[in-house]
Amino acid sequence: MKSIIAGGFALVLALGAPAIAQELNASQRDAVVAAAAAAVEENFYDSERGAAIAAELREAWQSGAFSDADTAETLADALRDRLHVHDNHFAVRRAPPGAPRGESGPDEAGERAWLAAMARTNYGFQEVSILPGNVGYIDMREFAPTQLGGDTALAALNFVENTDAVIFDMRQNRGGAPSMVQFLISHFLDPREETIINTFVSSARDYPSELQALAWLPGESRPDVPLYVLTSGRTGSAG
Known part of the structure; x- marks a missing residue:
């Protein structure tokens, strides 16, 4: 198959x-x-x-x-x-x-295992802390879809909302769902401005699709806070 x-x-x-x-x-x-x-x-x-x-x-x-x-x-x-x-x-x-998706079978069992694994890894959020100098630090190992990890992401952002700067550590991040990237980045952009976050190209389309910043957020946006992203050779594309 x-x-x-x-x-x-x-x-x-x-x-x-x-x-x-x-x-x-x-x-x-x-x-x-x-x-x-x-x-x-x-x-x-x-x-x-x-x-x-x-x-x-x-x-x-x-x-x-x-x-x-x-x-x-x-x-x-x-x-x-x-x-x-x-x-x-x-x-x-x-x-x-095995059985098609939606029916009892290997695919359904595999999906249950994947959901459990995502929860055990805290939807990619490995560590959230406040560093000396009032710097927020978020260590992310992957980007879970927001329908799964959205609440965890918001909790992490709320934890560092009063810091003077924020560091996202993506050095061990394997990549993942664009929806989580969109959700996180949107919190550091001006919601009054239309911002294209990413452009996707597919062989199945004659035109690219664009991922834009969210116009509405469940938390406060912080477009003026200094934001730093740490990457390495192991960082996936979404990171």
Whole structure:
């Protein structure tokens, strides 16, 4: 099974394998790699780059780069590592063939596990504190969708609302949902002004889509407070 989401910042491949036997034979492995290359070529937002990435993937396949990947999990890891050389937004995972979304089955169980994991990690908010000099500090490890982490985000912003400056530490942030980025950034912009936060490009559209600052916020906006963002080589794009 193959499913794909292509956008300006993400492309996800889901790889299926037999429900009982987890091992892949050579024919199955070749079919998955060929399908992955075709999906990248057809759906990557930049058609020229997509074609080049797909060509490199096929060359690696022909040279035997995936010959040791004998399970769906190891093949997904090998494809992910190969694709990350080109773009860290690629994610490759095994998706068991099961019931469609919304019905009882592996997808529903996986979603429950994901929701529980998001809650256990506090929706990405690792630490919120006040540093010496009255500087607010927020350590974020990922951006959860606002429908899940919005209350936690607002609590973090409220905690640092009386500081003289704010630091967002994104050095370990893997990226995540644009809605959370929009929510956080909007609190440090003038709500009276229309501000474009991000622009997304997709191969499925002839025009880009724009993410604008929120005109209404549940908390106070602070457009004049000094804001600092710490990043590293491990920071995902949303960070």
